[in-house]
Every structure is written in C-alpha cells, then in structure tokens.
Amino acid sequence: MFDAVILWDWIAFSVRWLHVITAMAWIGASFYFIALDLMLKPNPALPKGASGEEWEVHGGGFYHTIKYMVAPENMPEHLTWHKWQSYSTWLSGAALLMIIYWVGGEIYLIDTAKADLALWQGILISAGSLTIGWLAYDAMCKSKLAETPTLLMLLLFIILVIMSWGYNQIFTGRAALLHLGAFTATIMTANVFFQIMPNQRIVVEDLKAGRTPDAKYGKIAKVRSTHNNYLTLPVVFLMLSNHYPLAFATEYSWIIASLIFLTGVTIRHYFNTMHRTGSGPHWTWAVTVLLMIVIAWLSTANMWDSYEDAEARALTPYEQTFAQAEGFDAAHNVVLGRCSMCHSREPSYSDSLLWAPRGVLLDTPADVARNARAIYVQSGVSHAMPPANLTAMTDEDRATIVRWYRNAGTY
Numbered sequence: 001m002f003d004a005v006i007l008w009d010w011i012a013f014s015v016r017w018l019h020v021i022t023a024m025a026w027i028g029a030s031f032y033f034i035a036l037d038l039m040l041k042p043n044p045a046l047p048k049g050a051s052g053e054e055w056e057v058h059g060g061g062f063y064h065t066i067k068y069m070v071a072p073e074n075m076p077e078h079l080t081w082h083k084w085q086s087y088s089t090w091l092s093g094a095a096l097l098m099i100i101y102w103v104g105g106e107i108y109l110i111d112t113a114k115a116d117l118a119l120w121q122g123i124l125i126s127a128g129s130l131t132i133g134w135l136a137y138d139a140m141c142k143s144k145l146a147e148t149p150t151l152l153m154l155l156l157f158i159i160l161v162i163m164s165w166g167y168n169q170i171f172t173g174r175a176a177l178l179h180l181g182a183f184t185a186t187i188m189t190a191n192v193f194f195q196i197m198p199n200q201r202i203v204v205e206d207l208k209a210g211r212t213p214d215a216k217y218g219k220i221a222k223v224r225s226t227h228n229n230y231l232t233l234p235v236v237f238l239m240l241s242n243h244y245p246l247a248f249a250t251e252y253s254w255i256i257a258s259l260i261f262l263t264g265v266t267i268r269h270y271f272n273t274m275h276r277t278g279s280g281p282h283w284t285w286a287v288t289v290l291l292m293i294v295i296a297w298l299s300t301a302n303m304w305d306s307y308e309d310a311e312a313r314a315l316t317p318y319e320q321t322f323a324q325a326e327g328f329d330a331a332h333n334v335v336l337g338r339c340s341m342c343h344s345r346e347p348s349y350s351d352s353l354l355w356a357p358r359g360v361l362l363d364t365p366a367d368v369a370r371n372a373r374a375i376y377v378q379s380g381v382s383h384a385m386p387p388a389n390l391t392a393m394t395d396e397d398r399a400t401i402v403r404w405y406r407n408a409g410t411y
Contacts, residue, residue, distance in 0.1 A: 009377060012099045019092035026085035027232055033082070034229045038275035040067050049073060070215045075207040083197055090189035097182055101126065101175050106318040107373060111172045113313050125170060126179060133163065133183045134190040141224070149223070160184065160261055164254040173248035173359065177257050181238030184231050191224040229272070233264040245359030246299040256295050263291050315369055322372035323365065327404035332368050334400050335375060338391040376405040
C-alpha cells in the first residue's frame with residue numbers, strides 16, 4: 001500500500017538530495033574563489049587595473065586567471081555570475097526544514113519537556129529567529145563595528161552562542177542544532193543576495209555607463225564573502241549533526257555547537273594562510289584537535305531522561321493516537337524484542353554500543369508511541385531496521401507494526 005507517509009518520505013529524500021548537491025556547488029565555489037584570491041601573484045605586464053594573476057592546470061588544460069581589483073576598463077561580453085549555488089542551497093534547505101521540522105513538528109521540532117508550546121508557536125519561533133539573525137548581523141556590519149573586523153566576528157560568535165543556548169531551551173536536540181545551522185546559513189545567503197550581488201551590480205552598471213566604479217563596493221562584497229568562508233565548515237557540521245546523537249542528544253549540545261564555530265575559524269585560518277603564503281600555521285591544528293577533544297568529553301554527559309522521567313512526560317495528542325491505537329501492545333512487544341536492545345538508555349546488544357543509534361530510544365511504551373512513524377517506516381514498510389536483520393525480525397513482526405500504525409489512522 002502506497003500511503004502518504006511513504007510519499008512524504010520520498011519528497012523529503014528528493015529535497016535533501018537537491019540540498020546536498022547545491023550545497024556542494026556553493027561550498028566548492030566559495031572555497032575555490034577564496035583560495036584563488038589568496039594565491040594571486042602580481043605581474044607588471046598585466047593589463048591596466050589588474051591586481052594579480054594565477055596559472056592553474058586541471059582537466060588536461062591550463063587556465064590563466066586575472067583579477068581586476070575594481071573592474072576592467074570595459075564591460076566584458078561574457079560574464080558569469082556565481083549566485084544560484086547559494087540561492088538554491090538556501091531554498092532547498094528551507095523547503096527541507098519545512099518538510100521535516102514544520103510539517104513533522106509534532107515529532108521533530110518541539111520538545112514538550114523543555115517548553116510547553118503549540119506547534120504553530122514553534123514554527124513562528126523557527127521562522128522568526130532566522131530573520132532576526134540576519135537583521136542583527138547586517139546592522140552590525142553597517143555600523144562602526146565594520147572598522148574593527150575582529151571585534152565584529154567576536155560579537156557574531158557571541159550571538160551564535162546565545163542562539164545555540166536559546167534553541168536548546170525550546171527545540172529537540174536535533175532541531176536545535178539544525179536551526180543553528182539554518183540561522184548561520186541564512187546570514188550567508190543573505191550576504192550574497194542583499195550585499196554581494198547588489199554591490200557587484202552597481203560596478204557592472206557603472207561599466208556599462210562608462211563611469212569609473214567605486215572601489216568601496218568591491219570591498220563590501222569581499223568582507224561579506226570572507227565571513228561566509230569562515231562560517232561554512234560549522235554549518236556543514238550542524239547539518240550533519242542530526243545523524244549523531246553524541247552531538248545533539250547530550251546535556252551540553254549547545255556548547256558543542258558553539259565550539260564547532262571555533263574549529264571552523266582555526267581550520268579556515270590554516271588553509272587561507274597556506275593559500276596566501278604557501279605555508280599554514282600548524283598551531284591551528286593543535287587548537288582544532290584540542291577543541292575536538294573538549295567536544296568529545298562534553299558529549300559523554302548524561303544524554304537521556306531516566307525511564308521514570310520518560311514515562312512521566314505527557315504524550316502529545318498526536319503521540320497519544322498511537323499509544324491508544326488497536327494493536328499497540330502487540331507492536332510494543334515486537335519493538336521490545338527486536339529493537340530495544342540497541343535503542344535503549346543502556347544498550348545491551350554489544351559492549352561496543354555505548355549510545356542508542358541516532359538517539360532513538362525504544363525502552364518504554366511512551367518511547368514507542370513517540371517514535372511511531374520512524375518505527376513504521378524503518379521496520380514496518382521497509383527492512384532498514386534492524387540492520388542486516390540481526391535480531392531476526394519476521395514478516396509477521398513487521399506486519400504487526402504496520403497494522404498498529406495504520407490503525408491509528410494518521411497515514
């Protein structure tokens with residue numbers, strides 16, 4: 001039976017696929033142009049207005065790139081704009097956030113143990129926070145803080161720490177880190193849309209009109225592009241974090257997310273310096289490793305509620321639908337026998353398994369009700385779980401899960 005849950009999962013998968021592809025294009029272009037800019041070499045034989053050149057070899061041929069500090073004397077016939085990589089990444093990411101964390105917000109967005117909010121309130125906080133982040137950052141960049149770039153970046157880091165803590169007070173662990181990544185990615189894309197591209201258009205219009213472009217527009221675009229360069233790696237980490245409960249499901253996940261921004265700075269500083277001088281500062285790797293050790297240590301903090309706390313937490317009306325559906329007891333028994341030895345607060349399947357995979361807990365009846373949809377997709381209509389069917393889940397076991405889920409009437 002091809003139901004709405006399966007269709008929705010395929011829509012989410014397709015959008016995620018698009019998001020990953022466009023993100024690779026955007027990040028690749030960003031890294032390439034920052035590296036190219038830093039590797040440019042002066043040459044007195046260059047055309048008027050050119051500030052440097054770079055020779056590269058790739059794909060069986062040689063490339064000769066020349067950069068004009070402000071603009072060439074005349075408008076070139078062919079001009080490639082690098083903007084849609086950024087726009088497509090943000091648009092597909094926003095769509096994915098809506099699909100998973102807004103439409104599926106009863107499960108993935110709100111943590112009622114942290115904040116007793118209605119879903120619509122969580123969605124408003126989700127959308128509003130992304131907008132507020134850009135407005136605050138943009139205001140700082142347009143203030144006198146722009147004259148002290150280091151102080152500006154420090155204040156941006158403080159804002160990110162505050163947002164990391166704030167998201168963690170409201171959202172589930174997965175949603176908190178994902179939203180911090182979206183918060184940062186929104187700043188990056190808004191930099192392209194509201195600053196970098198408009199300033200470059202002014203330069204192009206001046207060239208077309210025969211005017212000498214003002215160098216300040218290129219400088220503004222360069223500053224915003226540099227900020228994006230330092231924010232890229234932390235955003236990638238945060239987007240991947242939902243696969244790793246050691247990142248999102250610990251007491252100090254908001255500190256872990258904050259420290260990741262520092263590793264982004266140290267790593268990019270090494271490569272940016274290497275591209276500019278030919279040798280990067282090796283101390284940055286020592287600092288990065290130290291930060292990752294601290295992060296790993298923080299991840300060992302208490303990850304889960306106790307069994308008693310889990311049962312005491314009130315189920316949402318959506319979750320109660322599954323707990324009260326016909327066949328729940330039978331499905332619960334299947335999950336206990338086939339799944340809970342791994343998906344437990346104290347996994348017993350293997351000594352090497354210290355935490356429940358992806359942070360999914362299936363110890364208690366309340367846990368099973370809260371994870372009904374995942375159980376249905378992973379172990380009912382598909383054979384994804386248990387992996388390699390290590391616990392010998394039978395076809396009848398899977399049919400029991402499917403009957404229970406569909407009896408709830410939510411698919």
